[in-house]
Amino acid sequence: MIEKLDWDTRHFGVPMGRFNWSETGQPHTESVAAATQQAKQLGLKQLMARAHPSEMEKIHALEAGGFRLVDTLVTLTIDLRKNPPPSAKDSSVRTARAQDLPGLTALAKTAFADRSIWLDRFHADPKIPEGKADALYEEWVRNSVAPASAAASMADQTFVSEIDGKIAGFLTCVRGSETVYGKVSLNAVDSSFRKRGIYRAMIDHALAWFLREKSPLVSVRTSIFSHAVQRAWIRIGAVPSDVEHTFHWWTD
Numbered sequence: 415m416i417e418k419l420d421w422d423t424r425h426f427g428v429p430m431g432r433f434n435w436s437e438t439g440q441p442h443t444e445s446v447a448a449a450t451q452q453a454k455q456l457g458l459k460q461l462m463a464r465a466h467p468s469e470m471e472k473i474h475a476l477e478a479g480g481f482r483l484v485d486t487l488v489t490l491t492i493d494l495r496k497n498p499p500p501s502a503k504d505s506s507v508r509t510a511r512a513q514d515l516p517g518l519t520a521l522a523k524t525a526f527a528d529r530s531i532w533l534d535r536f537h538a539d540p541k542i543p544e545g546k547a548d549a550l551y552e553e554w555v556r557n558s559v560a561p562a563s564a565a566a567s568m569a570d571q572t573f574v575s576e577i578d579g580k581i582a583g584f585l586t587c588v589r590g591s592e593t594v595y596g597k598v599s600l601n602a603v604d605s606s607f608r609k610r611g612i613y614r615a616m617i618d619h620a621l622a623w624f625l626r627e628k629s630p631l632v633s634v635r636t637s638i639f640s641h642a643v644q645r646a647w648i649r650i651g652a653v654p655s656d657v658e659h660t661f662h663w664w665t666d
């Protein structure tokens with residue numbers, strides 16, 4: 415029922431875990447109470463849990479157990495066999511290199527700061543220091559482009575848009591297969607380069623890559639109010655396929 419989150423624990427310096435619903439027929443309120451008790455026994459200070467907006471009993475059980483809503487995510491999916499992508503023409507987009515890391519980490523650190531367009535579960539949680547939430551994205555992009563080990567790798571391919579020698583945006587891809595969804599995982603455009611089609615250009619290059627990799631099923635998960643992400647993906651034929659609320663619980 416409780417899964418320890420080692421990466422999160424190391425990054426935030428707080429023992430963290432995830433509560434996974436067990437479908438045993440146990441009342442949800444009892445499952446949640448058992449989970450928080452187990453978390454305390456394991457020395458975990460924070461738990462995260464997810465529920466679909468239609469799962470009212472689960473949501474109310476989480477609320478009764480002290481969990482608080484921290485974000486709502488929407489997943490969009492596309493099958494490139496049915497929706498062939500347009501050709502990737504923008505010449506500013508190329509594969510990321512290790513030398514791009516200073517530009518990539520600088521962009522990752524600041525790109526997610528505008529709360530009117532993006533708010534993830536860590537930035538939304540007042541108990542997480544702001545700097546640690548920003549640093550998560552730096553770490554993520556570093557582990558996508560130049561991981562210390564294969565086990566630390568978080569992407570199979572990263573695209574950047576470079577304009578006048580500056581990294582204007584990046585987008586990371588995780589390969590899937592003919593039957594398993596590949597993912598566009600981490601993506602952002604520098605605030606000074608937004609609203610001029612750079613994100614869309616990187617998506618076009620990513621979709622061509624997924625096709626080359628024989629990974630025609632592609633998904634992206636984003637904040638429910640991230641209109642730019644949703645508009646870009648819906649325009650190329652992606653459809654919403656899932657929505658999840660995320661909740662956090664703390665020992666104190």
Ligand SMILES: CC(C)(COP(=O)(O)OP(=O)(O)OC[C@H]1O[C@@H](n2cnc3c(N)ncnc32)[C@H](O)[C@@H]1OP(=O)(O)O)[C@@H](O)C(=O)NCCC(=O)NCCS
Binds near residue numbers: 532608642
């Ligand atoms: C999301 C983000 C990458 C979009 O980058 P961008 O280069 O500005 O996007 P584009 O110019 O390619 O525009 C894509 C679509 O979004 C729309 N759009 C762009 N910014 C928008 C905004 N602030 N509000 C609403 N729509 C917006 C564009 O009009 C376009 O839609 P259209 O084709 O219907 O006109 C960028 O806003 C960003 O980095 N945001 C912060 C980090 C983030 O949210 N990352 C995504 C995590 S999943």
